[in-house]
Amino acid sequence: MPVHNSDISEVFNRTADYLDIKGENPFRIRAYRNAARIIGSLSRSVADMVAHEEDLTKIQGIGQDLAGKIKEIVKTGTLPLLEQLKRELSPELSALMEIPGLGPKRVKVLYDEMGIRSVDELRQAAEEGKVRTLPGFGAKTESVILEEIGKIKETKKGGLRLKLAVAEQVVEPLVGYLKKIAGVKEIDVAGSYRRRRETVGDLDILVACGQSCPVMDKFVGYEDVEKTLSRGKTRSSVVFRNGIQVDLRVVPEASYGAALLYFTGSKAHNIAIRKIAQKKKLKINEYGVFRGEKRIAGRTEKDVYKQVGLPWIEPELREDRGEVEAAQEKRLPRLVRLEDIRGDLHVHTTWSDGRSSLEDMAEAAKRLGYEYLAVSDHSKHVTVAHGLDEKRLSQQIKEIDRLNGKLKGLRLLKSIELDILESGSLDLPDRVLEDLDLVICSVHSKFNLSREKQTERIIRAMDNPHVHIFCHPTGRLINERRPYEVDLERVMNAAKERGCHLELNAHPDRLDLDDVECKRAKEIGLKVAIATDAHSLDDLRFMRFGVGQARRGWLEPEDVLNTKSWEELEGFLKRY
DNA sequence: GCCGTTTTCGGCCCGACTGTTTTCAGTCG
Numbered sequence: 001m002p003v004h005n006s007d008i009s010e011v012f013n014r015t016a017d018y019l020d021i022k023g024e025n026p027f028r029i030r031a032y033r034n035a036a037r038i039i040g041s042l043s044r045s046v047a048d049m050v051a052h053e054e055d056l057t058k059i060q061g062i063g064q065d066l067a068g069k070i071k072e073i074v075k076t077g078t079l080p081l082l083e084q085l086k087r088e089l090s091p092e093l094s095a096l097m098e099i100p101g102l103g104p105k106r107v108k109v110l111y112d113e114m115g116i117r118s119v120d121e122l123r124q125a126a127e128e129g130k131v132r133t134l135p136g137f138g139a140k141t142e143s144v145i146l147e148e149i150g151k152i153k154e155t156k157k158g159g160l161r162l163k164l165a166v167a168e169q170v171v172e173p174l175v176g177y178l179k180k181i182a183g184v185k186e187i188d189v190a191g192s193y194r195r196r197r198e199t200v201g202d203l204d205i206l207v208a209c210g211q212s213c214p215v216m217d218k219f220v221g222y223e224d225v226e227k228t229l230s231r232g233k234t235r236s237s238v239v240f241r242n243g244i245q246v247d248l249r250v251v252p253e254a255s256y257g258a259a260l261l262y263f264t265g266s267k268a269h270n271i272a273i274r275k276i277a278q279k280k281k282l283k284i285n286e287y288g289v290f291r292g293e294k295r296i297a298g299r300t301e302k303d304v305y306k307q308v309g310l311p312w313i314e315p316e317l318r319e320d321r322g323e324v325e326a327a328q329e330k331r332l333p334r335l336v337r338l339e340d341i342r343g344d345l346h347v348h349t350t351w352s353d354g355r356s357s358l359e360d361m362a363e364a365a366k367r368l369g370y371e372y373l374a375v376s377d378h379s380k381h382v383t384v385a386h387g388l389d390e391k392r393l394s395q396q397i398k399e400i401d402r403l404n405g406k407l408k409g410l411r412l413l414k415s416i417e418l419d420i421l422e423s424g425s426l427d428l429p430d431r432v433l434e435d436l437d438l439v440i441c442s443v444h445s446k447f448n449l450s451r452e453k454q455t456e457r458i459i460r461a462m463d464n465p466h467v468h469i470f471c472h473p474t475g476r477l478i479n480e481r482r483p484y485e486v487d488l489e490r491v492m493n494a495a496k497e498r499g500c501h502l503e504l505n506a507h508p509d510r511l512d513l514d515d516v517e518c519k520r521a522k523e524i525g526l527k528v529a530i531a532t533d534a535h536s537l538d539d540l541r542f543m544r545f546g547v548g549q550a551r552r553g554w555l556e557p558e559d560v561l562n563t564k565s566w567e568e569l570e571g572f573l574k575r576y
Numbered sequence: 577g578c579c580g581t582t583t584t585c586g587g588c589c590c591g592a593c594t595g596t597t598t599t600c601a602g603t604c605g
Contacts, residue, residue, distance in 0.1 A: 102603085
């Protein structure tokens with residue numbers, strides 16, 4: 001089993017939990033958490049770096065000690081320090097930290113005073129009314145603990161983070177409602193929603209308004225609110241009926257930019273910015289930038305960045321993945337925008353499992369201002385999708401030629417989404433592929449192959465000189481299906497060697513490649529096709545999610561295939 | 577445990593809200 005970056009990240013976070021419970025030096029704990037975060041969002045596989053004997057201390061936040069520990073984790077899958085801590089305390093103890101309201105200090109009290117070692121033991125003690133007798137605990141805390149334990153099982157099966165598209169459906173009416181309240185001058189959805197993360201844990205709404213504005217009352221009284229968690233003058237938290245937590249923060253106009261920066265995060269980005277401020281003898285908080293007592297900026301985000309000597313940084317980049325350094329060195333990417341997109345390279349029609357006709361899809365693409373649309377229905381092996389065989393594909397090609405004759409301003413590209421068979425061969429013969437403008441291919445079956453076999457299978461498919469794009473490269477479905485085992489780095493390098501490209505599937509359930517993988521593709525020098533995989537007219541609008549993910553992956557217009565005109569694109573589709 | 581235009585020691589981001597406090601610790605973001 002290869003050790004992934006996320007595995008290393010997990011080991012470090014667990015270790016930090018235990019050190020935290022033991023009351024170790026908080027800065028040592030921070031170093032572990034910091035390392036967990038950095039490794040988790042690194043675009044290179046650390047296991048690969050170890051295999052190539054690269055110097056891990058080159059990674060910011062990793063010193064001699066952690067570099068050694070990473071090597072141990074890569075070799076053995078675990079860390080002796082963590083195993084020892086688990087033995088010393090209890091293997092299930094860190095699970096207690098997952099319960100909201102319980103941090104290291106309280107877990108330590110539970111352990112020291114009552115010998116509580118697991119969630120089950122905690123539940124029992126709470127049910128017997130013993131927890132409330134502990135120092136720092138009370139009846140309220142005890143009932144909250146019981147309530148949260150009850151929720152653990154529900155959330156585990158559902159997946160706690162909401163997909164961005166689902167969050168959008170909640171947010172838009174809420175923002176519409178809040179905007180109408182008299183006195184509200186500015187409103188933004190901040191947090192991971194603004195950073196366009198693929199999922200959001202909660203929603204952070206920021207409002208600028210005067211002191212007498214009733215926005216807080218109106219917010220907790222909103223029709224979707226099921227429960228109010230906290231209610232203050234400047235901050236309130238509620239839970240909506242669908243389970244999502246929504247926080248509202250109210251600030252004066254003069255602080256709006258500082259607050260927007262603060263609440264957009266990420267936390268790691270904010271820390272990086274504040275550290276720079278500190279060196280300049282400045283203090284940044286959600287109310288502004290301060291020199292001593294005096295506020296010197298805060299009205300806009302741009303003002304705040306300017307005070308620390310930085311240009312404004314796009315929200316999608318704010319993950320402390322190198323954007324702060326890039327800003328300092330004036331080499332921030334000029335991120336791709338939705339307006340740069342000139343066409344969609346992966347859509348389905350009623351010829352296979354799409355719900356809209358070829359002609360309707362073409363008209364919808366025209367309305368979006370696209371110059372081209374690739375009609376890429378499934379091939380025959382995907383029988384459930386009514387995939388096209390050779391004969392029906394030839395018929396569709398004729399139909400596309402006919403439509404292209406009468407469509408003005410939009411070119412339909414003759415395409416197909418070929419199924420990659422287990423052997424790596426494709427399920428239509430080369431002679432029909434020659435008549436197509438674009439050939440894309442995907443894995444739709446046999447997700448359980450070994451990493452080696454899956455990787456070989458995909459690379460073999462790209463060996464076929466007619467193939468242009470490998471679609472939804474990891475096969476994952478957000479919150480539903482893990483990626484299949486595949487050496488994506490090898491696939492990327494193989495694609496690069498062959499003049500193939502990778503898709504960033506813009507469907508909000510997929511967003512596959514993810515942000516980190518996009519960044520890696522760019523570093524390798526691959527072009528990415530942002531495509532919707534639309535099965536209906538509405539789905540064509542998924543492009544915004546794909547562009548958001550691409551922006552998180554630092555992609556610029558030149559990194560994206562479908563920002564090109566058809567003439568340019570044709571050139572990129574020539575195989576080496 | 578990491579890091580360095582404060583460079584091998586001595587620092588390490590900042591504030592709101594809650595509950596259990598009698599002046600604040602713990603947790604969260």
